[in-house]
Amino acid sequence: MERITVQTQPIDGQKPGTSGLRKKTNVYMEPHYLENFIQSIFNGIGGVAGKTLVLGGDGRYFNDRAAQVILRMAAAQGAARMIVGKDALLSTPAASNMIRLRKTDGGIIMSASHNPGGPKEDFGVKFNTPNGGPAPEEVTDRIYAATKEIGSYDIVVASDVDLSKPGQSSLGDMQIEVVDPVADYAALMEELFDFDAIAKLFAGGFTVRFDAMHAITGPYAKAILEDRLGAAPGSVVNAVPSPDFGGGHPDPNPIWASELMETMFGPDAPDFGAASDGDGDRNMIVGRGAYVTPSDSLAVLAANAHLAPGYAKGLSGVARSMPTSRAVDRVAARRGLDCYETPTGWKFFGNLLDAGRATLCGEESAGTGSDHVREKDGLWAVLLWLNILAVNGKSVQQMLDDHWAEFGRNYYSRHDYEGVDAEIAGALMESLLLELPTLVGRSFAGKTVSSADEFAYDDPVDGSHSARQGIRIGFEGGGRVVFRLSGTGTVGATLRVYLEDVCEDPAAMHRDPQEALAEIIAAADAIAGITERTGRDTPDVRT
Ligand code: VG1
Ligand code: CO
Helix, strand or coil: CEEEEEECCCCCCCCCECCEEEEEHHHHCCCCHHHHHHHHHHHHCCCCCCCEEEEEECCCCCHHHHHHHHHHHHHHCCCCEEEEEEEEECCHHHHHHHHHHCCCCCEEEECCCCCCCCCCCEEEEEEECCCCCECCHHHHHHHHHHHHHCCEEEEEECCCCCCCCCEEEEECCEEEEEECCCHHHHHHHHHHCCHHHHHHHHHCCCCEEEECCCCCHHHHHHHHHHHHCCCCCCCEECCCCCCCHHHCCCCCCCCCCHHHHHHHCCCCCCCEEEEECCCCCEEEEEECCEEECHHHHHHHHHHHHHHCHHHCCCCCEEEEECCCCCHHHHHHHHHCCEEEEECCCHHHHHHHHHCCCCCEEEECCCEEEECCCCCCCHHHHHHHHHHHHHHHCCCHHHHHHHHHHHHCEEEEEEEEEEEECHHHHHHHHHHHHHHHHHHCCCEECCEEEEEEEECCEECCCCCCEECCCCEEEEECCCCEEEEEECCCCCCCEEEEEEEEEEECCHHHCCCCHHHHCHHHHHHHHHHHCHHHHHCCCCCCEEC
């Protein structure tokens, strides 16, 4: 087999963001673009000679082609073995599980997650380390440095590897093992949850609708919910992954999963609804007529996880990303659990999970997970909810009511301003930063600022420092607004404004969040001049 070295040059902008390198698919398809980044990953991790890696992706457009390139590059550079999901498919949590189960040297996940897919949409690649988690900043910094120094890459000349059925093959000296993407993951779920109890719930007439949004979780959800647990056939909808996700936006929130929302708030709503994203690591939970914000979901799961066998001995601690609401902090305080606040992105939970300091983690962006893998995990969250409901017999609404009655409610919403001119967004953040020292004590739209800082994180396990992770402003009475720029977008800048207010009045637990947060929303605009600077008077997406 011929092995060739191709001359190349550094390509600007190959800096991994919140979760890997995401670009327009046609950018990834430009000559050398993918190859440069893959070679830089290999260089950044000290080469792949003799190593075993997992490879899989969410099935979006170019996933199949990219997989063949990555295999040929790994073969050229002496990798010992590649464990590849059938048809180059693996959900992100299943890839994380595979890396851990097979004790590999890491893995490459091809996905732009919740971003749309297709020739005109987005593609992405990320590297996960041997613990199964997204590479920490220290590793992504090395990968980025390698992208700036690259002069050539190695690849073998070979025809495509057949990835269409499980089994062993080889490419030159490299072994290739094609695996069923679902089996090991499903087995792990069966270890963690009481499948009999959930099956009994379904057998008793409890109805469920899982919207896979034409993305990777379709086959996983069908195999687990319908085939193993006996949910009625057709409970999993939009279950066949398609390269452009059916033309949709596979982001499980009330806006992009509006079809599911309509069903759940309609006359024939099932008992339980859920959706997942492009690569299967996010989840949206919705009951009959009851949307659960991801922040509340994390808090409810933290308070009730012990009802599932995998968590029966209790939690060692909990962690949430900084912009996530502090609903889970209340649970931690009551239950005497350690509670960590990390920067946005799952890579920051890895050390806490590895060190056994946290069992459950979550983000406001519909990511929840535990120490069972090192990624957030959409279907896992759905199963944990179902296991809890199977044990306590409550409805989703009742779960929320009881939770708020016990712990209080943190009204929460995130407002996204998408496709903002990058310079305008940058200037907005810079001027906020300059104003920070003057804010405390001042009032905006009737809210008095009690704290204001730029969040930085010192990892309590390895001592690493991550600066500039978003601006947080606290108000007297417990309200809060956080400003951040997204690190996953591919066009312009996305300004994220995270709004939160605490409520302990039992008579005020069922307000519309936008209305309950009206003062905080007005204060956020007054402080940051969002409308004035961006010309937008409403956000593109409210979740
Ligand atoms: C977003 C979310 C963040 C999440 C990240 C990756 O990042 O806010 O919470 O970890 O996406 O999720 P950003 O930088 O755009 O705010 V996924 O499911 O897209 O891998
Ligand atoms: Co995702």
